[in-house]
Amino acid sequence: xxxxxxxxxxxxxxxxxxxxxxxxxxxxxxxxxxxxxxxxxxxxxxxxxxxxxxxxxxxxxxxxxxxxxxxxxxxxxxxxxxxxxxxxxxxxxxxxxxxxxxxxxxxxxxxxxxxxxxxxxxxxxxxxxxxxxxxxxxxxxxxxxxxxxxxxxxxxxxxxxxxxxxxxxxxxxxxxxxxxxxxxxxxxxxxxxxxxxxxxxxxxxxxxxxxxxxxxxxxxxxxxxxxxxxxxxxxxxxxxxxxxxxxxxxxxxxxxxxxxxxxxxxxxxxxxxxxxxxxxxxxxxxxxxxxxxxxxxxxxxxxxxxxxxxxxxxxxxxxxxxxxxxxxxxxxxxxxxxxxxxxxxxxxxxxxxxxxxxxxxxxxxxxxxxxxxxxxxxxxxxxxxxxxxxxxxxxxxxxxxxxxxxxxxxxxxxxxxxxxxxxxxxxxxxxxxxxxxxxxxxxxxxxxxxxxxxxxxxxxxxxxxxxxxxxxxxxxxxxxxxxxxxxxxxxxxxxxxxxxxxxxxxxxxxxxxxxxxxxxxxxxxxxxxxxxxxxxxxxxxxxxxxxxxxxxxxxxxxxxxxxxxxxxxxxxxxxxxxxxxxxxxxxxxxxxxxxxxxxxxxxxxxxxxxxxxxxxxxxxxxxxxxxxxxxxxxxxxxxxxxxxxxxxxxxxxxxxxxxxxxxxxxxxxxxxxxxxxxxxxxxxxxxxxxxxxxxxxxxxx
Numbered sequence: 001x002x003x004x005x006x007x008x009x010x011x012x013x014x015x016x017x018x019x020x021x022x023x024x025x026x027x028x029x030x031x032x033x034x035x036x037x038x039x040x041x042x043x044x045x046x047x048x049x050x051x052x053x054x055x056x057x058x059x060x061x062x063x064x065x066x067x068x069x070x071x072x073x074x075x076x077x078x079x080x081x082x083x084x085x086x087x088x089x090x091x092x093x094x095x096x097x098x099x100x101x102x103x104x105x106x107x108x109x110x111x112x113x114x115x116x117x118x119x120x121x122x123x124x125x126x127x128x129x130x131x132x133x134x135x136x137x138x139x140x141x142x143x144x145x146x147x148x149x150x151x152x153x154x155x156x157x158x159x160x161x162x163x164x165x166x167x168x169x170x171x172x173x174x175x176x177x178x179x180x181x182x183x184x185x186x187x188x189x190x191x192x193x194x195x196x197x198x199x200x201x202x203x204x205x206x207x208x209x210x211x212x213x214x215x216x217x218x219x220x221x222x223x224x225x226x227x228x229x230x231x232x233x234x235x236x237x238x239x240x241x242x243x244x245x246x247x248x249x250x251x252x253x254x255x256x257x258x259x260x261x262x263x264x265x266x267x268x269x270x271x272x273x274x275x276x277x278x279x280x281x282x283x284x285x286x287x288x289x290x291x292x293x294x295x296x297x298x299x300x301x302x303x304x305x306x307x308x309x310x311x312x313x314x315x316x317x318x319x320x321x322x323x324x325x326x327x328x329x330x331x332x333x334x335x336x337x338x339x340x341x342x343x344x345x346x347x348x349x350x351x352x353x354x355x356x357x358x359x360x361x362x363x364x365x366x367x368x369x370x371x372x373x374x375x376x377x378x379x380x381x382x383x384x385x386x387x388x389x390x391x392x393x394x395x396x397x398x399x400x401x402x403x404x405x406x407x408x409x410x411x412x413x414x415x416x417x418x419x420x421x422x423x424x425x426x427x428x429x430x431x432x433x434x435x436x437x438x439x440x441x442x443x444x445x446x447x448x449x450x451x452x453x454x455x456x457x458x459x460x461x462x463x464x465x466x467x468x469x470x471x472x473x474x475x476x477x478x479x480x481x482x483x484x485x486x487x488x489x490x491x492x493x494x495x496x497x498x499x500x501x502x503x504x505x506x507x508x509x510x511x512x513x514x515x516x517x518x519x520x521x522x523x524x525x526x527x528x529x530x531x532x533x534x535x536x537x538x539x540x541x542x543x544x545x546x547x548x549x550x551x552x553x554x555x556x557x558x559x560x561x562x563x564x565x566x567x568x569x570x571x572x573x574x575x576x577x578x579x580x581x582x583x584x585x586x587x588x589x590x591x592x593x594x595x596x597x598x599x600x601x602x603x604x605x606x607x608x609x610x611x612x613x614x615x616x617x618x619x620x621x622x623x624x625x626x627x628x629x630x631x632x633x634x635x636x637x638x639x640x641x642x643x644x645x646x647x648x649x650x651x652x653x654x655x656x657x658x659x660x661x662x663x664x665x666x667x668x669x670x671x672x673x674x675x676x677x678x679x680x681x682x683x684x685x686x687x688x689x690x691x692x693x694x695x696x697x698x699x700x701x
Contacts, residue, residue: 157411184633448469
């Protein structure tokens with residue numbers, strides 16, 4: 001397939017101006033939409049679940065049958081370890097009177113006292129629309145903190161407190177993440193190019209790509225029903241910056257080579273783009289299609305990450321292949337100052353060691369001992385994977401934040417003085433005619449502490465019970481209790497009962513995640529394998545590559561297990577294993593695609609062994625730089641106050657570094673050299689030509 005029509009557009013003497021004008025117009029148009037992305041981000045846990053989950057069905061029924069049941073609920077807690085005083089109770093009553101202005105219906109139920117006499121609870125739904133409820137939450141928090149008696153501890157929890165903490169933690173964090181990511185990328189580009197100006201061009205382009213991606217995701221969320229959470233928004237940022245800069249590094253490295261071979265910079269860019277475009281396209285297609293495999297997931301937060309990430313990859317690909325080349329050609333050679341690549345008629349045959357000394361030595365090492373190298377790297381990766389034993393799946397909701405927040409403090413206060421499930425009761429809806437039978441079945445369930453009186457819907461068709469469990473809401477025991485509750489109420493004839501609530505949401509989330517891992521992980525591997533078979537026109541090489549990335553993923557989890565253990569975050573959020581598997585398989589193969597497509601190109605001229613080692617030599621520097629950039633951008637997720645984001649950042653960064661420095665640098669080329677021309681089977685590699693002018697570097701290997 002010919003890419004000439006694409007390469008001519010940004011590299012042409014006149015058409016480069018058209019390309020720049022078109023992208024500037026696009027950037028201007030999408031800017032106002034991109035800044036609105038935060039407006040459609042949701043933190044609603046129910047929105048993440050599949051519609052078939054019982055917790056989702058219970059929520060939708062309650063929302064329809066009991067108007068206002070989806071309102072934020074403020075739970076104010078007052079506690080004193082030595083027992084509440086009269087002044088403490090007076091404070092609670094004064095607050096309760098003040099809370100009436102924020103409560104639905106203007107009334108706040110009486111405070112509930114703990115049996116030990118050391119705590120009070122005041123709980124009420126907030127009035128108003130979403131914006132007003134958010135505003136009222138802040139005012140309730142201020143009132144609660146207003147002049148409490150000395151020694152009285154207060155806290156705001158419930159859905160209102162949790163939502164307020166989440167928005168407070170992420171307030172301005174999207175901008176901070178962009179600035180930190182851009183700063184990291186700028187620093188690495190400065191180190192890579194050692195130019196005071198060159199780094200500005202790819203950084204500007206990746207900024208345009210980020211704007212375009214954010215605008216498209218906003219439109220999909222606003223009008224296409226796409227669910228976007230805080231984590232998805234953050235991943236979009238780091239993915240666009242990381243992958244976009246990777247493409248820029250690959251293209252600029254090839255452009256620098258061609259500037260030495262061509263006097264005219266337009267011709268140099270045309271050749272560079274024509275030769276690097278297939279590899280960049282293959283890389284982008286592989287990652288985007290792998291991301292779209294997430295559409296097979298049941299968990300909405302995981303499924304939505306597929307289109308979000310694919311949009312980011314597509315935006316990065318288009319900008320870096322159509323805008324970046326035009327800007328580079330427009331600026332000219334001086335952009336590389338002080339290391340300006342000069343045209344040299346002898347550049348075609350010069351010794352690659354002059355430009356790739358370190359990687360020439362690495363290639364020499366691999367070429368001398370290919371079998372020992374690949375066996376040694378496999379052993380090392382296997383040993384690193386033993387660190388997986390430090391990790392487990394199942395992050396308690398109280399441990400979601402990287403720091404203690406008010407809602408979590410309030411939950412701990414409730415757990416210390418009330419039945420442990422008081423802060424998050426299970427909600428059971430059933431037909432009104434079966435209310436007594438459902439209540440009796442619930443009271444007979446082991447693990448249920450108390451069952452409230454039924455609340456009847458306005459139309460008289462439905463009733464709702466709140467069941468307090470006797471264990472922590474996010475514990476394994478609580479989830480087992482929810483299962484027993486479901487078995488009990490489902491057995492009541494004609495009740496049509498559903499069990500919802502936060503514990504039920506957590507249970508259904510865990511089950512959806514487990515199902516997604518069993519289904520989506522093999523699908524991702526199959527899709528990536530098929531793409532590699534088509535791209536490399538071989539079967540052996542793709543199988544070796546897939547095996548290497550799976551081993552690399554296990555090693556990355558092992559390394560992350562050691563790091564996260566030191567950080568105290570060893571309990572993984574349920575969606576983290578699948579999401580990190582996707583990133584590391586797709587991005588790990590990404591770098592290998594750069595290497596193997598160049599190897600196939602070189603094999604046709606130098607023969608198999610020399611071609612593979614030459615490809616390693618000339619791509620080593622740029623791929624290593626790309627790996628460092630991508631690892632650094634994902635590490636930027638560590639500034640976010642959510643443990644799942646930190647976990648993803650650590651795992652992906654560890655995996656990318658392993659792929660960059662071990663898998664792609666040692667394992668893959670050593671395997672390719674050791675297996676020989678059979679690595680391209682059933683393809684037929686080009687016949688090795690006579691070595692009339694041997695490469696000085698490769699003659700040593």
